[in-house]
Amino acid sequence: MKRLRNLIDKSYTALAACSFFILVLPLLHIIGSIIINGLKRFDLELITSPPKSLLSAGGGILHAIVGTAMVVFVAMIISLPIGFLTGIYLAEFARGKLAQIIRALITTIAGIPSIIVGVFAYTIIVVVYGFSVLAGGFALGFISIPYVVRSTEEALKAVPIEIKEAGFSLGIPRWKVILFIDVGYAKSRIIAGFLLALARVIGETAPLIVTILGGINIPSGLFSPANAIPLVIYQYALSPFKAWHDIAWSAALLLLIIALVMNLGVRYYLKIKAIYY
Amino acid sequence: MIKFIAQNKKFVAMVTLSTIAFILMLSAPQTVALVGQGATFPEPLIMEWIIHFQKEYNNITVIYKGTGSGAGVKAILSRTVDFAGSDAPMSPSEWKSANNRYGPILHIPETMGGIAIIFNIPGISSLNLTGEVLADIYLGKIEYWDHENISSLNPGLNLPHEKIYVVKRADSSGTTYVFTDYLSHVSEDWKNTIGTQRTFSFPDAIGDRGLSGYGNAGVSRIVQQTHFSIGYVEFAYAIKGNLTSAAIKNRAGKFIKPSLETISKAASYATQLPDPEECWYGVSIVNSPGEDTYPIASFTYILVYKYQEDPRKCAALKTWLRWIITKGQEYSESLLYPRLPQNIIELGLAAVEKIKTRTNVNTVSLLSITFCSFFTTYTRGGDYEHFN
Numbered sequence: 001m002k003r004l005r006n007l008i009d010k011s012y013t014a015l016a017a018c019s020f021f022i023l024v025l026p027l028l029h030i031i032g033s034i035i036i037n038g039l040k041r042f043d044l045e046l047i048t049s050p051p052k053s054l055l056s057a058g059g060g061i062l063h064a065i066v067g068t069a070m071v072v073f074v075a076m077i078i079s080l081p082i083g084f085l086t087g088i089y090l091a092e093f094a095r096g097k098l099a100q101i102i103r104a105l106i107t108t109i110a111g112i113p114s115i116i117v118g119v120f121a122y123t124i125i126v127v128v129y130g131f132s133v134l135a136g137g138f139a140l141g142f143i144s145i146p147y148v149v150r151s152t153e154e155a156l157k158a159v160p161i162e163i164k165e166a167g168f169s170l171g172i173p174r175w176k177v178i179l180f181i182d183v184g185y186a187k188s189r190i191i192a193g194f195l196l197a198l199a200r201v202i203g204e205t206a207p208l209i210v211t212i213l214g215g216i217n218i219p220s221g222l223f224s225p226a227n228a229i230p231l232v233i234y235q236y237a238l239s240p241f242k243a244w245h246d247i248a249w250s251a252a253l254l255l256l257i258i259a260l261v262m263n264l265g266v267r268y269y270l271k272i273k274a275i276y277y
Numbered sequence: 278m279i280k281f282i283a284q285n286k287k288f289v290a291m292v293t294l295s296t297i298a299f300i301l302m303l304s305a306p307q308t309v310a311l312v313g314q315g316a317t318f319p320e321p322l323i324m325e326w327i328i329h330f331q332k333e334y335n336n337i338t339v340i341y342k343g344t345g346s347g348a349g350v351k352a353i354l355s356r357t358v359d360f361a362g363s364d365a366p367m368s369p370s371e372w373k374s375a376n377n378r379y380g381p382i383l384h385i386p387e388t389m390g391g392i393a394i395i396f397n398i399p400g401i402s403s404l405n406l407t408g409e410v411l412a413d414i415y416l417g418k419i420e421y422w423d424h425e426n427i428s429s430l431n432p433g434l435n436l437p438h439e440k441i442y443v444v445k446r447a448d449s450s451g452t453t454y455v456f457t458d459y460l461s462h463v464s465e466d467w468k469n470t471i472g473t474q475r476t477f478s479f480p481d482a483i484g485d486r487g488l489s490g491y492g493n494a495g496v497s498r499i500v501q502q503t504h505f506s507i508g509y510v511e512f513a514y515a516i517k518g519n520l521t522s523a524a525i526k527n528r529a530g531k532f533i534k535p536s537l538e539t540i541s542k543a544a545s546y547a548t549q550l551p552d553p554e555e556c557w558y559g560v561s562i563v564n565s566p567g568e569d570t571y572p573i574a575s576f577t578y579i580l581v582y583k584y585q586e587d588p589r590k591c592a593a594l595k596t597w598l599r600w601i602i603t604k605g606q607e608y609s610e611s612l613l614y615p616r617l618p619q620n621i622i623e624l625g626l627a628a629v630e631k632i633k634t635r636t637n638v639n640t641v642s643l644l645s646i647t648f649c650s651f652f653t654t655y656t657r658g659g660d661y662e663h664f665n
Contacts (some may be wrong), residue, residue: 034311051324052327052328053325053328053329053613054321054324054325054612055325055608055611073295108614126357127355127357129315130311130312130357131340131357131386209342209344211310213314213340213342214340214341214342215312215339215340215341215342216324216327216328216340217331217338218339219341220308220310220338223311224310224338224340225310225340225342234322235343238317238492238493238494239320239509240321240493240513240514240516240517240613241321241517242519244321244518258648271494
């Protein structure tokens with residue numbers, strides 16, 4: 001009897017380990033091939049130079065890096081205030097039916113395919129102002145709102161009631177308690193949520209194709225078209241030219257590093273703040 | 278406020294810096310920007326052009342993104358771009374609706390494409406085919422490589438008795454359009470069963486010998502990996518992927534392999550091209566006459582509005598278009614695009630000269646809008662619909 005139990009126990013462990021490997025192997029394969037192929041052109045020129053002629057070797061993706069930075073910056077300007085305030089509302093004020101509806105709506109927004117958000121941005125911004133950083137930032141901002149709302153809400157809900165009560169007992173008005181005591185306490189978690197939302201949208205491709213267009217120029221402002229790292233990867237990978245394939249691999253490596261640094265950075269940041277996320 | 282700044286020095290510094298950077302970006306010197314999108318096929322060449330063009334004219338910025346020919350035409354119809362790229366001319370209905378709204382859309386050929394018939398038979402590096410045989414292979418009538426119709430074209434070649442794996446594009450594409458256009462020109466059977474299409478499905482006769490790949494890259498990968506297969510890709514992909522291309526019998530009866538010169542020849546014999554101001558639907562340069570003409574070739578077009586709104590943009594657009602069809606052609610061949618022959622360059626230059634600003638269009642439209650709204654509000658009870 002005991003042996004049978006041991007056998008079942010061992011086989012379950014083996015099964016779990018197997019499924020873990022099945023899960024991890026493709027990931028390792030992806031990371032491995034990106035690193036091996038990406039290192040070929042992973043040099044300073046990649047991040048300091050705009051594209052150069054295909055006839056002369058070299059050239060980089062500076063235009064796409066600046067484009068991604070600008071688009072994400074605009075996205076954050078749009079999503080942070082809205083998401084933050086909605087998060088506060090949901091955590092502190094929302095009661096009953098209305099709150100349920102708002103939560104359901106936010107879950108729905110999170111479930112909308114990103115290309116649809118892109119088309120939405122196309123119809124209300126591109127048609128009026130043309131392909132622009134603004135349109136791309138709007139689309140990405142819209143996509144990241146649910147993440148900001150959720151992380152703000154969760155962070156605020158985790159604030160111990162005693163801390164709030166301490167504030168109220170001093171006669172501080174409610175809005176001040178929320179804005180200075182609650183948010184102050186939950187600050188690191190809220191910031192971590194912002195960063196994760198940012199990491200989520202930085203690799204988005206579909207909504208950008210229909211909003212920022214592309215091109216090889218460093219965007220000159222909010223209303224000019226721009227390129228982004230994922231778009232460059234998409235375009236270069238499908239081209240017939242070896243030099244472009246190499247740049248696409250290196251750009252993928254760069255994107256991978258950005259995503260890793262942001263995710264691990266958030267973990268580290270929360271660790272030194274002694275909050276486990 | 279002061280206390281807040283003192284307590285959050287780092288934060289305030291960051292915000293200030295990023296605001297300054299942002300304002301600097303916004304206030305960058307304003308240049309004329311020309312925006313275009315459309316066909317993906319000429320995108321590498323257009324990017325190359327933009328790099329060199331912007332060095333020469335640093336007050337003009339050109340942006341082009343390959344989103345597909347269909348998207349290019351749609352962008353022209355919604356006027357979200359200054360120019361568009363398309364592998365196929367606009368259809369009569371598209372052209373008419375654009376013409377009604379914005380005036381004529383000029384079709385300017387900016388480069389050409391040739392389609393290579395690639396194959397993978399171990400040990401065989403050259404193959405002769407005719408259009409009829411190619412159509413029969415793609416219709417499933419010829420099943421084995423050693424079929425008499427193929428071996429009679431290739432005397433001395435030891436073709437294996439193996440099934441032919443037929444590869445096509447899975448996505449809708451200009452490449453398929455030109456390929457099927459060619460087959461429709463040379464084979465009645467093809468014309469009656471499948472015809473000229475952006476995408477098609479294999480006839481039942483092909484069964485599981487039919488394979489589909491996404492994009493030129495997908496088709497070339499399948500042919501590379503599948504022994505005894507045949508497929509069609511843009512010429513550049515055949516060269517860059519080291520794939521062997523078949524020689525195709527042209528109208529003069531010669532077997533011609535695709536090359537930059539033989540593809541370019543297809544346009545030099547193109548006659549009866551329409552006026553740039555007319556609808557170009559139906560223009561085709563497949564199966565062109567000429568001794569060394571490769572028969573599966575096509576133009577790819579830049580579509581522009583004849584009437585421009587902004588004089589600065591109009592001038593910049595004309596400079597750009599003139600540059601690409603003359604000086605730009607010097608960069609074509611090194612990127613494996615054929616050069617435009619002289620007759621097509623002249624046609625293009627004549628088209629560019631037709632582009633002009635519509636004088637006083639703003640004043641006129643403003644007046645008419647004011648009048649219409651006045652008229653409708655006070656006489657017809659605000660029936661705006663009537664004027665749309």
